[in-house]
Amino acid sequence: MEYNFRDIEKKWQDWWKANKVYQVSNQSEKPKHFVLDMFPYPSGAGLHVGHPLGYIASDIYSRYKRLKGFNVLHPMGYDAFGLPAEQYAIEHGIHPAVSTASNINNFRTQLDKIGFCYDWEREVNTSQPGYYKWTQWLFLKLYNSYFCNTEQKARPIAELVAKYETAGCKHFTAAQWQQFSVAEKEEWLMKRRLAYSAYGEVNWCEALGTVLANDEVVNGVSERGGHPVEKRRMRQWYLRITAYADRLLHGLSTVDFSDAMKEMQTNWIGKSSGAEIDFKVKSEQGKIETLRVYTTRPDTIFGVDFMVVAPELDLIGEIKSKEQTIADDEYLAYVKSRSERERMAEKKITGVFTGAFAINPFDGKEIPIWTSEYVLAGYGTGAIMAVPCGDERDHKFARHFNIPITNIIGAHYNGEEANPTKEAILENSGFLDGMLMKDAIEVAIEKIEAAGIGKRKINYKMRDAGFSRQRYWGEPFPITWKDSVPVAMHEKDLPLLLPHMDEVKPGKGGEGPLLNLTEWVNTPEGQRETSTMPGYAGSSWYFLRYMDPKNDNEFCSRAASDYWGQVDLYIGGTEHAVGHLLYSRMWTKVLYDLGLIGFDEPFKRLLNQGMIQGSSRFVYRIHGTSQFVSAGLKDQYTVDQIHVDVNIVDGYELDTEAFRKWKKGEFADASFLLEDGKYICGAEVEKMSKSKFNTVNPDDLVYRFGADTFRMYEMFLGPVEMSKPWDTKGIEGVHRFLKKLWRLFFKLSDSPSVGGGEGEVIWTDAPATDAELKVLHKTIKKIEDDTERFSFNTGVSSFMICVNELTDLKCHKKRNPATARDLTGSLCTAYCGRTLAPAGQ
RNA sequence: GCCCAGAUGGCGGAAUUGGUAGACGCGUCAGACUCAAAAUCUGGUGUCCGCAAGGAUGUGCAGGUUCGAUUCCUGUUCUGGGCACCA
Structure with missing residues (x-):
């Protein structure tokens, strides 16, 4: 028999299962180590060769840490709520619960073939009531907490209520508070809750009668059917992640993420300092007196040649002049049809003059107020002061509309393109004349504050996170609306089960499908919230559930989270850089503030695998x-x-x-x-996708070459953090290497009776020579180094070199004194996922 | 448009801290074994010139720093990821 990987692999996989080899206990004398993969969304297309890349890397590292004497938690689960299952239900009439369960089955079968060392006893599935009960519970924690600005941390909202009752706040006295109606009180509390309800814009498709995800909108029309899509305001739930902006920023210095990842998160949070400035407005209607803008460069205030207001601001209707009305309305309709992405990416310059002017507070100059899609309502005040000589977009805009450009930086501006420098000496700048720009920023702010026309302001690009979806396949909110006031369910009544629906279709007026279940919606206590939570709800805290997956009384016991602590190594793709990773960091900080866990950063170290x-x-x-x-x-x-x-x-x-x-x-x-x-x-x-017919299924490769070959080949492809196209050519080389390794211990046998998938034994117990030991130890050292720095491709290469050298030395020894088994039976096991040596190590 | 990353032989990649570019593997060419094939083994293989010894050249492109640059700096091109309701 030749190297019979199928029998050998089956034998060991069965043995692991029968002996529960990878079951992990929360009690151990050994030091703990938590190695986590980003859990998959179980899509209908099944696993393709891209999925296991990170899983194999984490599996090798887990096995390696176990060999090094750690108690390793290495679990897997499913991020099982989500849009595609719902979409599939709408198109094929298969209930999401059914398709999700079958997809999970399929994933599990595929994963099992690759020989991972997961503790499946700890599997989580975010769509199971036993899991989402705690997602709902955590939502209530967020809902019932506020961010205390003094302590810079989350506190129970009851403390805020107590404060309002006894001391009031700057907006009202305690006596006034007592007089407020329930609805008025709730309105004030909503301004502080970490999970709150407010109005926000969604992609509304009239023809489909539903709200669409950005993903479902292509070139401004719906992907299904190509119908027009426009912005519409709807009541939404939000998480007040902006309250944590500074802590999310500072926390980055305590974790081991790549600099690129930290930079991406830092840019996403987008902290900037500057000033808010009020400009007096001169308009035909005379309704509005001031226009408030946010700028990071108050030093350039004498270079302001025009203002730009976001088109969707109501303000425009109140300042625009009669002649401009038609142009404005047309322009507003155009902007409404465009996604934020399209607006930001647009190279074509568009805009409309409103007919109104702002007055520069320092020199009285009249500044035309324009509106253009390049200014977004959600950032700052939704209005900017445009300084063409210092900002490229402003410059292009001024050129396009023939707005005269004021030069305040002398020779630093060449008349052709803007120069955003802070190093120029200011000219044409009134009281700032002759000052270095970076020094003038401070002077300008002080002058603005002294004049009472503005104030110093820190701003964040990050916005609060939308937390509701007009969808069925997600966690229902444990919230009931009574007379337009939300009432939270009691914790002890959780979970609020997701009710069954025979047919998933949108509710009236763009509400979620749950609206159609009249009996479920209407309760004696009021009307249930009909939207559900977004995909990232369940994934924001799943790493905690692995620590204590079967606990019915708590989301995770404090003992369990104290024992396992932070995730020591988290492996996943960069595509989650600013979504999932920021949300789970925020949830962790809230849980820490509320004393529910003992650490405030979830992931100590992050490794990004390439796609x-x-x-x-x-x-x-x-x-x-x-x-x-x-x-x-x-x-x-x-x-x-x-x-x-x-x-x-x-x-x-x-x-x-x-x-x-x-x-x-x-x-x-x-x-x-x-x-x-x-x-x-x-x-x-x-991108690897079923519709492009470029997916490669790992099952075929595992069948043809075995899991060991497959795992090693995925690692051998290149650095785990680099993206690369899949190419199956080359897997033969790795397979050849394993056969060559096998031949160090066995030879092909003519007799079919030499069984168990193992050939005729040729190894001896003779002591190793110095040359052989040198090869062995050199390899062990190299592979340990490589594994520690996640350089798995060079690790595989070192194994190949080792086997080539041992073959040249005609070494067929198994033990004595330091053994070949150390190498093949341990480190190689970590890479392969099982052992080639028959000794069972 | 904005943010982040990447680019090295025919191909995947190596070079860990600025010090012999191309480890390891694929492919390919030549040879051994074989009636033949598969499997296996041996050797060659960046490009150009040369019978050879040897020489020149070479890490996307254009510059720069340095005794020395795949590595550091500036600019640029292309490719990939993200941009807030895909996960």
Whole structure:
């Protein structure tokens, strides 16, 4: 028998299962280590070769830490609520619970084949009541807490109520508070709660009668059906993550994330300091007296040549002049149809003059007020003072609309492009003349404050996080509305089960599908909230649940979270850089503030795996025929480029027979124009996706080469943090290496009776020579180094070098004194996921 | 548009702190074994010139710092990720 990976792998996987080898206890003498993967959304497409990349890396590291004497928590679960399952239900009539369960089954089967060392006893599934009960419980904690500005931490809202009752605040006295109605009191509390309700804009599609995710809007129309989409204001839930902006910023210095990751989060939070300035307004209507702008560069106030107000601000209606009305309305309609992304990415300069003017408080100059989509309502005050000589966008705008440009920085401005310098000496700048700009910032703020027309202001680009979705497949809010006042459910009544729906369709007026369940919505206490929580609700705290997954009384006992503490190593993709990672950091800080856990950063160390892209293949059909031309000849014809399944292409050469059978014979009558007797496909690197026919399923590879080969090959592809297109060519090399390793201990046997998937034993117990030991120890040292710095590709390479050298030395020894087994049976086990040595180590 | 990252042979990649560029693997070429094939083994393989010894050149592109740059700096091109309701 030859190296029979199938029998060997099955034997060990069964053995692990039977002996619960990877079950982890919360009690141990050993030091703890928590190695976590970002859990997957179980999509219907199943696992492709991109998913396991990070999982294999974390698995190797977990096994390595275990070998080093740690009690390692290495769990896996499913982020099971989400939009695609709901979409699938709408299109195919399959209930999300059904498709999700079947997807999870499929994922689990696929994961098991790769030989991971997860403790499956700790599996979590965010869509199970036993789990989302605690997501709801945590929501109530957020709802019932506020951010105390003095202590800079979350406190129970009851403390705030007590303060209002006894001392009032700057907006009202204690006596006034007592007089407030329930609704008035709630309105004040909503301004402070960490989870609160307010109005916000959504993508509304009239034709589909529903709210759409950004993902479902393509080029301003709905992906399904191509209907127009516009912005609409609706009541939403939010998390007050902005209250934690500073702590989220400072916390970055206490964690081991890449500099790029820290930078991305820092930029997302976008802390800036500057001033808010009120400009007097001169308009036909005369309704509005001042326009408030936020600027980080108050030193440039004498260079302001125009103002820009976000188009959606109500303010515009109140300052615009009669002649401008039509232009404005048209422009507003145009902006309403555009996504924020499109607005920011737009190169074309658009805008409308409102007909009103602002007055520069220092020199009395009249400044035209414009509106343009490049200013967003959500940031700062939604209005900017534009300084063309110092800001490129302002400069382009001024040029486009022929607005005269004031130069306040002399030779630093060349008249061609803006110069955002702070090093220039100011000119044409009144009381700031002759000052260095960076010094003038302070002077300007002081003057503005002294004149009572503005104040120093710290601003954040980050906005509060929208926390409700007009969807079915998510956690229901434990909230009931009574006379437009939200009432929280009592903790002891949780979970609020997601009720069954036969058919998932949107509720009236864009509300969530749950609105259709009249009996469920209408309760004696009032009307239930019909929106559900977003995908990131369950994933913001799941790492805690792994520590104590079966606890019915708590989300996670303090003993468990004290024992396991922070995640020591978290592996996942950078695509979560600013979403999931910021949310879970915020939740952790809230839980810490409330004394529910003992640490305020969830992830001590973060490793970002690169994305495995698909390498798509194309065939070229001569337009209007069933004749296909090889890539090298395609320019001679008018052709349609068609994605072809990468699994029927060998490198670039199409298997034409398989192609005729592909897609149930859609191309059965295809004929081919070949080059050099071959049909060569075109290629492009794209995201790995079922619709592009470029997915490679790990199951096939595991079947053909074994899990060990598959794992090592994924690691051998390159640095784990780098993105790269998948290419199966090359897996043979790793497979050859494992066969070569096997041949250090066995030889091919003629006798079929030598069984168990293991050949004839040829190893000896003879002591190793110095040369052999040198190879061994050199390799152990190198691979430990490589594993510690997550350089798994060079680790695999070191194994290859070692085996090549031992083969050259004709070494077939297993033990004595330091053994080959140390290497093959331990470190290699960490990489492969099981052992090649028959000793069972 | 804004933020982040990447670019090295035919291909994936190595070079850990500025010090011999191309480890390891794939592919390919030549050879051994074989009736033949597979498997396995041995050797060559960045490019250009040369029979060879050897020489020149070479890490996306253009500059710079340095005795010395794949590595540091400035600019630039292309590719990928994110940009707040995909997860």
